[in-house]
Amino acid sequence: MTTLNSISGRAGSLGQFDPQALPVSAAQAIVLQWVTPLAQSERVPLRDALARVLAKDVISPIDVPAHDNSAMDGYAFDGASLLAQAAPAGATLTLKVAGKAFAGHPYTGAIAPGACVRIMTGAPMPAGYDTVVPQERVEHGVGAEAAAGPVSSTVSEAVTFRADAVTPGANRRRKGEDLARGSAALRAGRVLRASDIGLMASLGIVDVAVKRRLRVAFFSTGDELRSPGEPLDAGCIYDSNRYTLGAMLQRLNAEPIDLGRVRDDPESLAATLKAAAESADVVLTSGGVSVGEADFTRTQLQTLGDVSFWGLAMRPGRPLAFGRIWSGGRPGAGRAALLFGLPGNPVATMVAFYQIVRPALIAMSGATPQPMPLIPARCDAPIKKRPGRTEFQRGVAERDAQGQWRVAPTGSQSSGALSTMSEANCFIVLAHESADLDAGDTVDIMLFDGLV
Structure with a gap:
């Protein structure tokens, strides 16, 4: 199994690791190495199988068509x-x-x-x-x-x-032209689509074996957080991350477990993490993974489990902790769960989820992650970019009169500007090694359609 020290090539303490040394592609590869697909499955009625992961091949019981x-x-x-x-x-x-x-x-x-x-x-x-x-x-x-x-x-x-x-x-x-009796109509690991539901119905199938839903616990950390509907005290902000995380998990058809807010207190955080590991396959936190005096997530991760990395050459989303925690409070004790300590800024949380967490959840659910396609587009504005990190800027993309894609950044690229995330319809993906771009240069975009 790949660990942080083997990636960094040195045996120094984790605190000495330079986050800029771990590119996004390396982090994605490490995460997938740690993933173990779910083994448990269940049978569900065909009408409830949409977006579930197929646990076994579906073998056609009949010829389709049944006759010439x-x-x-x-x-x-x-x-x-x-x-x-x-x-x-x-x-x-x-x-x-x-x-x-x-x-x-x-x-x-x-x-x-x-x-x-x-x-x-x-x-x-x-x-x-x-x-x-x-x-x-x-x-x-x-x-x-x-x-x-x-x-x-x-x-x-x-x-x-x-x-x-x-x-x-x-x-x-001809009889059996579409599907012959005994042939595989659908292969295990497929995320079932509407057409797949119709196909199985055409075979007379009434229920299907699917992987159980992935259980994902999530919570936000910070004394300053308040839930929508609560009074907003001086110096406090509303907690948006739990709502975006819950929504993103629903899009993946995971079973979300909302553990609410956790105070900036090591004991409270440790107790919540252990309880989360006991009930969930994956634990997501937001906030507390930076270097502030009240940021405790990564220190608790070191205590409760195994650390792989806690920083990426990525913007936004550089402070990101990843590893495994144990419900018994120490490595090997109790039940284990993967943990992603996401940054606290709202846009950084979403970028980290889509680029690092999402592929891991898909793989854990028993499906095969498919990279989102990158589409070349002409950039309508210059972009400042420092080599040595991958950037995911928010953009608005459209086709011009010739059918070619063009894109423009959506105003502020601050990791706290959630409004520009809602305004955008794509990420402008700036590669690890790229530098400043001029207006008219070609960039890659990742459309939100199918992602968010």
């Missing part, structure tokens, strides 16, 4: 034989209409040579028939319904069409 069927409205016939017998190009075929086939009501009557069956989309193909000529390509006998008009209750005596209007086997869906 028509891909459109038209006339089914033995194309393999009749088209081969047709005269040169431009010749026509005239076939007697033996009956009708509807979805759910197949044609079961006898079929004479040189006949066809009026067939609707989804209806089973009559035995011995392999081809469907679309209804708009046929001409009907006198007194029958118009080719493109509504279907009457009277069967046409015959239909005529050009032999080159269709090829043998055309417009037929």
Whole structure:
């Protein structure tokens, strides 16, 4: 397992480690090394499976389609034989209409040579028939319904069409063409989408095995914090981080455990951390990971568990502690939980969550984290950037008249300016090694759609 000292290449104390030495990519890799996917699963009704992680492969119990069927409205016939017998190009075929086939009501009557069956989309193909000529390509006998008009209750005596209007086997869906009985319809580890729910319903499945939801405890630290609805005393602020963390966890379909606010007191913090480790798989804190006199999270992390790192070359979000804590108060005692000590400033908390915590939670839930795509865009304003850290600036991106992406920063990039996070629709991602950028330079953006 990778530890802080092995990354830094020195055996000095953790307090001597320079946070700038750990790039974001290295931190992401370390976190994923510490992750153990959930083993427990449960069965849930299909209607409750959206956004859950599939625990086992879904094996199709039937062929889909269950039978050869028509891909459109038209006339089914033995194309393999009749088209081969047709005269040169431009010749026509005239076939007697033996009956009708509807979805759910197949044609079961006898079929004479040189006949066809009026067939609707989804209806089973009559035995011995392999081809469907679309209804708009046929001409009907006198007194029958118009080719493109509504279907009457009277069967046409015959239909005529050009032999080159269709090829043998055309417009037929084969049995098992979509899924064969016994094949894997969905693979374990998939985060189930609406289309997956529909697919399983089409197979007659009523419930499905999914990983249990990841339990994530979170709380804020700070004597100055008040909850919305409480009086705001002098020198105090409302606690937004618990609300953003709770919302971000809901988007990941985790089971959030809100532990409220914890005072700037080492004993209170230690008791809350141990209780959180007892009940949760992951513990998130906000605040208390910097170097102030009242910042106790990282010192408690050293006491209660194992520390991997507590600072990143990232802006915002540099002060970030990561490791493992134990409910028994010391490494190896009781139940273990991963801990992310997030910074206290609201935007820094969100950036740290999306870039470091989110991939870990996805991996722990049993799914495979997929990196959010980076899209090149032209920057409409100059950006100051110091090499040696990755920056995630808030931006507003849009497509220009030529369909190319362009982006502009959203005013203040202060880690406490939550309003600019709401205004933004993307992160402007400035790489670890990049420096100042001029207006017109190309940058990478990470759209919030699908992330936040």
